[in-house]
Amino acid sequence: MNKPVVLRSACPHDCPSTCALEVDVLDRHTIGRVRGSKANAYTAGVICAKVARYAERAHHPDRLTKPLLRTGPKGSGQFAEIGWDEALDRVAEAFMEAEARHGAQSVFPYFYAGTMGLIQRDGIHRLRHLKGYSRQYDTICSTASSAGFAAGTGRLAGPDPREMDVADCVVIWGTNAASTQVNVMTHAITARKKRGATIVAVDVYETETMRQADLKLILRPGTDAALACAVMHVLFRDGHADRAYMARYADCPDELEAHLAERSPKWASAITGLSVEDIEAFARLVGTTPRTFLRLGYGFTRQRNGVVAMHAASCIATVAGLWQHEGGGAFHNNGAIFQLNSSMVMAADAVDHSTRRLDQSRLGQILTGDREALFDGPPVTAMLIQNTNPVSVCPEQELVKRGFERDDLFVCVHEQFMTETAKMADVVLPATMFVEHDDIYRGGGHQYILLGPKLIDPPGECRSNHEVNNALARRLGVTHKGVEMDAREHIDWMLRNSNRGTLAELEEAGWIDCQPPFEEAHYLNGFSYADGRFRFRPDWTKVKASNNGPMGPWEALPALPDHWGIIEGGTDEHPFRLVTAPARSFLNSTFNETQGSTAKEKQPAVMIHPDDAALLGLEEGTPVRISNRKGSVIVAARIFPGVQRGVVISEGLWPNDAFAGGRGINTLTSAEPIAPYGGAAFHDTRVALEAAGSLT
Ligand SMILES: Nc1nc2c(c(=O)[nH]1)N[C@H]1C(S)=C(S)[C@@H](COP(=O)(O)OP(=O)(O)OC[C@H]3O[C@@H](n4cnc5c(=O)[nH]c(N)nc54)[C@H](O)[C@@H]3O)O[C@H]1N2
Numbered sequence: 001m002n003k004p005v006v007l008r009s010a011c012p013h014d015c016p017s018t019c020a021l022e023v024d025v026l027d028r029h030t031i032g033r034v035r036g037s038k039a040n041a042y043t044a045g046v047i048c049a050k051v052a053r054y055a056e057r058a059h060h061p062d063r064l065t066k067p068l069l070r071t072g073p074k075g076s077g078q079f080a081e082i083g084w085d086e087a088l089d090r091v092a093e094a095f096m097e098a099e100a101r102h103g104a105q106s107v108f109p110y111f112y113a114g115t116m117g118l119i120q121r122d123g124i125h126r127l128r129h130l131k132g133y134s135r136q137y138d139t140i141c142s143t144a145s146s147a148g149f150a151a152g153t154g155r156l157a158g159p160d161p162r163e164m165d166v167a168d169c170v171v172i173w174g175t176n177a178a179s180t181q182v183n184v185m186t187h188a189i190t191a192r193k194k195r196g197a198t199i200v201a202v203d204v205y206e207t208e209t210m211r212q213a214d215l216k217l218i219l220r221p222g223t224d225a226a227l228a229c230a231v232m233h234v235l236f237r238d239g240h241a242d243r244a245y246m247a248r249y250a251d252c253p254d255e256l257e258a259h260l261a262e263r264s265p266k267w268a269s270a271i272t273g274l275s276v277e278d279i280e281a282f283a284r285l286v287g288t289t290p291r292t293f294l295r296l297g298y299g300f301t302r303q304r305n306g307v308v309a310m311h312a313a314s315c316i317a318t319v320a321g322l323w324q325h326e327g328g329g330a331f332h333n334n335g336a337i338f339q340l341n342s343s344m345v346m347a348a349d350a351v352d353h354s355t356r357r358l359d360q361s362r363l364g365q366i367l368t369g370d371r372e373a374l375f376d377g378p379p380v381t382a383m384l385i386q387n388t389n390p391v392s393v394c395p396e397q398e399l400v401k402r403g404f405e406r407d408d409l410f411v412c413v414h415e416q417f418m419t420e421t422a423k424m425a426d427v428v429l430p431a432t433m434f435v436e437h438d439d440i441y442r443g444g445g446h447q448y449i450l451l452g453p454k455l456i457d458p459p460g461e462c463r464s465n466h467e468v469n470n471a472l473a474r475r476l477g478v479t480h481k482g483v484e485m486d487a488r489e490h491i492d493w494m495l496r497n498s499n500r501g502t503l504a505e506l507e508e509a510g511w512i513d514c515q516p517p518f519e520e521a522h523y524l525n526g527f528s529y530a531d532g533r534f535r536f537r538p539d540w541t542k543v544k545a546s547n548n549g550p551m552g553p554w555e556a557l558p559a560l561p562d563h564w565g566i567i568e569g570g571t572d573e574h575p576f577r578l579v580t581a582p583a584r585s586f587l588n589s590t591f592n593e594t595q596g597s598t599a600k601e602k603q604p605a606v607m608i609h610p611d612d613a614a615l616l617g618l619e620e621g622t623p624v625r626i627s628n629r630k631g632s633v634i635v636a637a638r639i640f641p642g643v644q645r646g647v648v649i650s651e652g653l654w655p656n657d658a659f660a661g662g663r664g665i666n667t668l669t670s671a672e673p674i675a676p677y678g679g680a681a682f683h684d685t686r687v688a689l690e691a692a693g694s695l696t
């Protein structure tokens with residue numbers, strides 16, 4: 001075999017690490033090993049195992065390579081191969097028919113972050129806006145976390161994530177970084193090796209991340225704000241609150257102090273299930289360690305009170321004045337720093353703001369004709385779906401499935417694999433993978449813009465999202481400059497119109513470091529509100545986050561950081577709280593088609609405390625039925641002491657077919673919006689457990 005050529009790329013997946021990659025290219029059609037770039041200061045040579053063996057996914061025998069037309073009933077899996085022209089004609093005809101019958105808003109292009117590339121992911125908006133189709137309100141992932149963070153700071157950005165290297169304490173809060181964004185661990189462990197930094201993990205079970213932590217805080221789901229309040233109570237009580245800093249940089253420190261007087265470690269202990277000693281120890285550590293880096297994740301915001309939890313955790317950095325120090329402060333995501341101009345990709349000039357914005361997380365409601373979810377508008381009767389697998393990943397799966405079964409709904413799914421969603425389609429189009437098309441990426445958990453160029457030819461007849469969106473636009477008779485440009489021209493346009501150089505320059509460099517100056521990243525020039533002050537008391541109706549206007553029980557939001565008891569508490573009928581955490585070897589439902597990943601994850605399971613298991617008569621491997629009002633699923637019991645009693649954990653979005661009756665874990669989760677801007681509370685589900693006869 002020829003010696004591989006090593007070429008630069010970027011990981012396209014929905015992971016805050018957005019790693020800089022080096023790909024072994026064996027020939028025009030084949031990749032070999034994938035490695036993390038050592039030259040990139042955030043990736044620092046480390047990537048996850050599932051992407052290191054990407055050849056398994058890219059060259060998988062089950063990849064879709066030809067357009068398909070449904071020949072049997074919906075969901076039967078019966079398809080016949082057709083040509084691209086016929087496939088695209090059929091989609092365009094179905095869209096025109098839907099428009100003629102119910103108006104353009106009955107067409108709903110639906111997408112998410114299967115690729116995070118700004119050209120291939122966001123190009124679907126170009127088609128949408130040019131045609132006046134329904135818009136999408138993206139809530140399934142980060143709406144709650146972004147709103148919670150920006151509530152305090154006024155902006156979604158923070159200290160350079162690489163500063164974790166020089167922290168003396170790294171708090172990994174509500175993220176299982178070892179599984180979900182491995183580079184956080186790289187930097188936290190660097191700090192421990194170089195400076196003896198203490199690593200703290202806050203989670204609801206003993207995760208892989210927690211196994212590497214020095215202080216392990218395993219609390220009850222949905223109680224993080226109580227922990228944060230008690231920490232701040234101790235900071236004020238013990239003289240570790242930075243009053244001079246707050247006088248200059250915060251809105252109402254005195255009011256906060258008075259409010260927290262009652263919220264002692266004892267109070268928080270009763271809510272969180274943590275010991276008073278652990279809460280005191282954590283508070284003392286933060287209070288005496290100026291270089292404390294709070295690395296705040298997504299997981300703890302997937303609770304009905306998640307926005308309040310994120311805001312409360314970020315407040316600690318202001319009470320202790322952590323922001324002033326290198327290696328100190330709070331960080332969630334760098335979304336605000338890049339300022340890349342997506343207007344050409346999205347045809348922003350064509351947006352009609354009066355068009356309804358349908359809530360992505362409420363797809364079940366939308367497709368089953370819920371008036372409110374449809375904003376009292378026309379039904380959705382035609383869809384193009386790219387980069388997402390809603391029949392697996394959306395909450396209230398039974399409702400989602402019922403929607404997709406509708407005979408009067410036309411669905412085109414553009415996919416790499418025959419996912420649960422593709423199986424429900426009328427037309428399936430084969431999609432390229434990241435090494436087979438050109439794109440540009442930006443970090444979430446870091447500060448780089450990266451290029452991911454086409455490295456090999458796609459298999460069979462696969463086409464990129466960009467090609468499909470433009471081909472459909474032409475058939476639908478729309479004209480726009482963005483429809484005529486290829487992916488490389490779009491990248492070049494975006495960079496030039498964002499003052500970030502050119503495609504040629506990015507190709508040469510591989511990435512652009514967009515880190516803002518220290519003073520700005522640490523908010524030393526003030527927080528991003530007109531008066532420069534951090535908000536302990538945010539105006540929840542005006543947080544700068546993408547929003548559709550306040551939703552959920554937003555009027556009941558606590559004014560100051562507090563435990564907000566609207567989570568699903570246990571009842572006699574449903575005494576357990578279920579958390580549907582990520583699996584290390586899957587990425588949402590991606591990689592659950594590769595044998596390398598399923599072999600590692602073994603089988604759908606639920607982790608349960610030994611005492612709870614004994615009461616229910618469960619043993620390791622026993623089949624368990626998990627149920628609530630929405631439905632039930634059957635999984636294997638895993639006896640696991642690293643979780644509080646009454647809490648159970650099920651890791652990973654397994655294929656629905658891995659469960660009895662094809663009912664995946666999202667059968668149990670709710671689409672009720674998280675206040676105040678929506679989002680799915682995937683980790684906030686009350687359930688009952690009982691021994692089941694068999695797994696099938
Ligand atoms: N291997 C792998 N990597 C992934 C993903 C994956 O599925 N698998 N998903 C990707 C995506 S789309 C995203 S958005 C990110 C998300 O990455 P994370 O920020 O890690 O968020 P989650 O994956 O939702 O959950 C992380 C942790 O939150 C914990 N958790 C749940 N409820 C609570 C709570 O109330 N309090 C606290 N303190 N912890 C809680 C869970 O137990 C879990 O360990 O990861 C990305 N990376």
Ligand SMILES: Nc1nc2c(c(=O)[nH]1)N[C@H]1C(S)=C(S)[C@@H](COP(=O)(O)OP(=O)(O)OC[C@H]3O[C@@H](n4cnc5c(=O)[nH]c(N)nc54)[C@H](O)[C@@H]3O)O[C@H]1N2
Nearest residue numbers: 112113114115141387388389393414431580588589590682
């Ligand atoms: N129970 C539970 N449910 C969850 C979560 C949870 O923690 N618990 N996490 C939620 C979160 S954070 C998120 S972000 C969502 C994610 O949900 P999704 O965005 O649906 O993520 P994936 O399941 O990975 O599906 C992405 C799909 O895009 C396809 N794809 C990848 N690249 C391309 C491309 O270039 N073109 C096309 N056409 N297709 C492509 C992949 O093959 C894959 O099937 O899931 C949510 N669902």
Ligand code: SF4
Nearest residue numbers: 011015018019048051
């Ligand atoms: S850690 Fe995340 S960004 Fe890095 S290679 Fe793995 S999935 Fe991709």
Ligand SMILES: [Mo]
Nearest residue numbers: 014140141142
């Ligand atoms: Mo996500």
